[in-house]
Amino acid sequence: MIANAADSVEPAVEAVLERVCLEGGYPLARAYVHLASIGEESQSSVWLLHRAYRSGGDMRTDSEIMQQPGPPAEGPAGEALRLGAAVWRSRYDASALGIPDLGKRACVCALPIFHNETAVGVLEFFGSAPCARDEDWVEALTDIASQLGHLVGRVRAQMRALRQQAGLARMSRVASMREVAGSLAHEVNQPLAAIVNYSGGALHLLEQGRADDEKLARVLDQVRIQAKRASGIIQDLRELLRHNDGRQDRLDLNQLIQRTADLLETTARDAGVKLRLELEENLPEIVGDDIQLQQVLINLVVNAIEAMDHSCAGRDVLISTRAGEQIEVVVSDRGPGMHDELLAKLFTPFFSTKPHGLGIGLSISRSIVEFHGGRLSGANNPDQGMSFRIRLPRVTNCPHA
Amino acid sequence: MEQPSTVYVVDDDAAMRDSLCWLLSSVSLRAKAYASADDFLADWDPSMPGCLLLDLRMPGLNGLELQERLVKDGHQIPIIFLSGHGDVPTAVRAMQAGATEFLTKPFSERFLLERVQAALEQDAQIRRHRRAAEVLEARYAVLTPREREVLHLVVSGKVNREIAEILCISPKTVELHRSNLMKKMHADSVPNLVAMCLSIDECREAARMDPTL
Numbered sequence: 001m002i003a004n005a006a007d008s009v010e011p012a013v014e015a016v017l018e019r020v021c022l023e024g025g026y027p028l029a030r031a032y033v034h035l036a037s038i039g040e041e042s043q044s045s046v047w048l049l050h051r052a053y054r055s056g057g058d059m060r061t062d063s064e065i066m067q068q069p070g071p072p073a074e075g076p077a078g079e080a081l082r083l084g085a086a087v088w089r090s091r092y093d094a095s096a097l098g099i100p101d102l103g104k105r106a107c108v109c110a111l112p113i114f115h116n117e118t119a120v121g122v123l124e125f126f127g128s129a130p131c132a133r134d135e136d137w138v139e140a141l142t143d144i145a146s147q148l149g150h151l152v153g154r155v156r157a158q159m160r161a162l163r164q165q166a167g168l169a170r171m172s173r174v175a176s177m178r179e180v181a182g183s184l185a186h187e188v189n190q191p192l193a194a195i196v197n198y199s200g201g202a203l204h205l206l207e208q209g210r211a212d213d214e215k216l217a218r219v220l221d222q223v224r225i226q227a228k229r230a231s232g233i234i235q236d237l238r239e240l241l242r243h244n245d246g247r248q249d250r251l252d253l254n255q256l257i258q259r260t261a262d263l264l265e266t267t268a269r270d271a272g273v274k275l276r277l278e279l280e281e282n283l284p285e286i287v288g289d290d291i292q293l294q295q296v297l298i299n300l301v302v303n304a305i306e307a308m309d310h311s312c313a314g315r316d317v318l319i320s321t322r323a324g325e326q327i328e329v330v331v332s333d334r335g336p337g338m339h340d341e342l343l344a345k346l347f348t349p350f351f352s353t354k355p356h357g358l359g360i361g362l363s364i365s366r367s368i369v370e371f372h373g374g375r376l377s378g379a380n381n382p383d384q385g386m387s388f389r390i391r392l393p394r395v396t397n398c399p400h401a
Numbered sequence: 402m403e404q405p406s407t408v409y410v411v412d413d414d415a416a417m418r419d420s421l422c423w424l425l426s427s428v429s430l431r432a433k434a435y436a437s438a439d440d441f442l443a444d445w446d447p448s449m450p451g452c453l454l455l456d457l458r459m460p461g462l463n464g465l466e467l468q469e470r471l472v473k474d475g476h477q478i479p480i481i482f483l484s485g486h487g488d489v490p491t492a493v494r495a496m497q498a499g500a501t502e503f504l505t506k507p508f509s510e511r512f513l514l515e516r517v518q519a520a521l522e523q524d525a526q527i528r529r530h531r532r533a534a535e536v537l538e539a540r541y542a543v544l545t546p547r548e549r550e551v552l553h554l555v556v557s558g559k560v561n562r563e564i565a566e567i568l569c570i571s572p573k574t575v576e577l578h579r580s581n582l583m584k585k586m587h588a589d590s591v592p593n594l595v596a597m598c599l600s601i602d603e604c605r606e607a608a609r610m611d612p613t614l
Contacts, residue, residue: 226416
């Protein structure tokens with residue numbers, strides 16, 4: 001997705017080059033736009049070379065993407081970038097730039113592209129004959145360059161948001177909790193199934209009196225190996241979950257909820273659900289692990305979003321905070337709610353009402369909340385839907401503080 | 402001479418392959434294991450009887466894709482899917498595409514063997530039908546054009562007098578053709594003859610689907 005950022009800028013740059021070349025009678029133009037800091041993405045900049053030529057009475061143009069490692073350092077373009085101002089050369093030897101199309105009798109105009117007062121790129125137009133500086137024309141071109149600057153700013157912001165989302169998801173590991181659980185089930189079931197097969201086969205042979213010691217020994221050894229494989233997988237998962245144990249930071253829950261809501265905005269919108277926040281001002285801080293608590297929040301909010309199918313009225317999820325003796329977070333949906341017998345099993349591991357669910361989200365969530373000295377409970381709302389309530393101790397009451 | 406059936410195990414997990422082959426051999430079933438769908442396709446001889454134990458999630462061609470390929474090529478080998486993680490929509494898809502069974506690991510080995518036996522029986526039945534129909538086809542092939550005409554009319558429920566009218570021949574001639582074709586088809590009664598024709602039709606239908614049959 002991020003790699004496509006250049007794709008959204010390229011056509012705009014190309015259109016600008018084409019328009020200016022035709023209007024200004026320039027046979028050649030170059031553009032460089034920088035989209036992201038080096039090292040963030042491979043495709044972080046756009047370099048375009050644009051040609052305009054006469055063909056049978058009509059002006060035609062074509063563009064190509066140039067393979068250049070970085071921004072132009074030399075020539076009028078490099079100078080415009082350094083100075084942060086338009087550079088005009090009435091008479092310019094273009095052959096020095098390695099552009100064979102133009103001779104020594106050329107003129108050039110280079111303009112920096114600005115975004116937030118930083119030069120993010122440059123436009124460079126070459127004329128085929130010497131030409132004196134025209135201030136009105138420079139102003140018009142500066143205008144065009146600043147429009148491109150706005151576009152670059154928008155694309156950069158999109159890229160940043162995407163990167164943050166990807167980073168957060170990776171960091172919190174929650175977005176992928178379900179995938180982890182899915183592949184965990186697959187991984188563990190594999191050796192378990194092998195054990196069932198090995199032992200089942202051995203029993204058949206014993207029943208038929210066809211068992212021979214050597215074969216049975218091999219199979220028993222395989223059973224042992226597969227059992228160890230299964231326990232190794234579970235051990236790995238424990239490590240993964242324990243990874244963040246012990247972080248005891250002071251946290252602003254409201255901020256954490258806001259960040260979580262931002263992270264899930266797209267998910268909610270895709271499901272046609274609105275996330276509403278009612279956060280109590282000056283909520284006292286709590287102590288804990290923000291990544292783990294965010295896992296819980298994401299899990300509850302995603303559950304709430306999924307609880308509402310398209311038939312539900314009032315499709316919003318309310319996340320509220322309140323400070324009493326304890327700090328309380330409530331995630332409330334307007335879905336169909338739950339029968340009492342299901343409610344009783346809500347936090348049982350591997351219990352799920354969803355076709356794809358593995359039923360470990362809520363049980364892990366409860367463990368995390370309890371690790372923070374708090375409680376997690378779920379109940380039907382009096383009118384519609386259900387609510388999950390996290391109660392966490394204030395800092396002074398926190399046993400881990 | 403009946404060929405022995407083979408259970409083809411396709412699973413990327415070495416322990417699954419080894420343990421399944423061990424389990425199958427413990428009840429004297431022939432098993433052949435492959436680490437990928439491509440390995441299986443490269444080695445498999447569709448003319449040999451058998452069934453397929455197919456892992457759902459594999460690198461390369463996955464279980465569903467292999468099934469799709471086999472169905473597309475018109476093969477009718479019974480397939481038992483083995484899945485590491487029960488997933489209802491995938492199971493539904495597999496069953497709709499004609500899978501015999503969809504088992505979630507770990508499964509009871511007795512149940513698996515039961516299903517394998519059922520799948521092999523299903524395969525044997527498909528092959529028996531085909532062979533029986535081949536014999537009937539051969540008998541049908543020696544009928545004269547006139548006898549075939551009479552046969553079709555007999556099967557569609559016409560009596561000799563009606564057949565004679567339709568074909569503009571005497572009832573006596575119809576009687577002669579009828580007795581000849583009954584002998585050639587080895588049919589002892591009209592219902593018997595009807596059953597044979599149905600069987601031929603079914604088999605022709607299947608043969609259009611599966612070029613190896």
